[in-house]
Amino acid sequence: MQKLEFVVENEQDLIKAIIDKLPFFSRFDIKKIIENKDVKVNNVRIKDDVTVNHGDKITIFYTSKQDKEWYNLVYMDENVLIINKRAGIEVVSEAERDLLSILKQTYPTISAVHRLDRNTEGLIIFALNSTSEKELLSAFKTRKGVTKKYALMVDGRVDITKIKRTVYLKKVPNLSKVWISEVKTSGYEPIKTEFDVVQYFGNKTLLEATLITGKTHQIRAHIAYYGFPIIGDNKYGKSEEKQLHLTANFLGFSFDKSSPLKYLNTQTFEIAPTWLN
Secondary structure: OEEEEEEOOOOEEHHHHHHHHOOOOOHHHHHHHHHOOOEEEOOEEEOOOOEEOOOOEEEEEEOOOOHHHHEEEEEEOOOEEEEEEOOOOOOOOOOOOOHHHHHHOOOOOOEEOOOOOOOOEEEEEEEOOHHHHHHHHHHHHHOOOEEEEEEEEEEOOOOHHHOOOEEEEEEEHHHOEEEEEOOOOOOOEEEEEEEEEEEEEOOEEEEEEEEOOOOOOHHHHHHHHOOOOEOOOOOOOOOOOOOOOEEEEEEEEOOOOOOOOHHHHHOEEEOOOOOOO
16 A cells, blocks of 8 residues: 655546546546545545645555556666656655655665656666765766756747747745846856757647756756746746646766766667657
């Protein structure tokens, strides 16, 4: 039996709120869990679907479906593990079941060295020992040794010459989002993202983004600031699509010759987004 706790952000039906956290469960599955009184709202057990409001605390007890539905194994050796993460799960979270805890059941020495947003799918690398953990943490901190690229589809035809590579970002914790500014202001940190147009599809644009820095919601907020929200991103835009059209689709390596992970320099990993037809 697994336990999941989360706080509701917007007024909605309880079933909808739970499905957003457990997307591999059907409405029928969630309804049965509620009817079995395995759901609490603000520490009170309930047996019917109800409307929940901003700030309500939800606790749900459930029998886990196949955990491996959350990821596909892409590559593994004695040092690292690379997986393709499904959208809908946090890599690391204190409040609920996350991808790292699922992977630890099979790989007990595993540790997380970078993140993907809950609703972002794609490639993520984990360390399997202390040596590789140190190397990877250093690589992500210094932005040297690992190249991450993303595929994204946005509303609108992007003129790439008008998208500034360097802007400034500020976290807004009470809104669970970030703000962007072209001008450095108190509380804002510089971020760098390289955007390139891959193809136009009518009034939509397929872009490739390369992270130079790595901050929360960096790609989503950066491109939305210029009026091109990612399809499926209702936090920084409005969209009828439920799936966020953002995929970490490429990993490449350029470790120093003295690095124990230098053998990865000869390999690249690339996947196709599930939303791209």
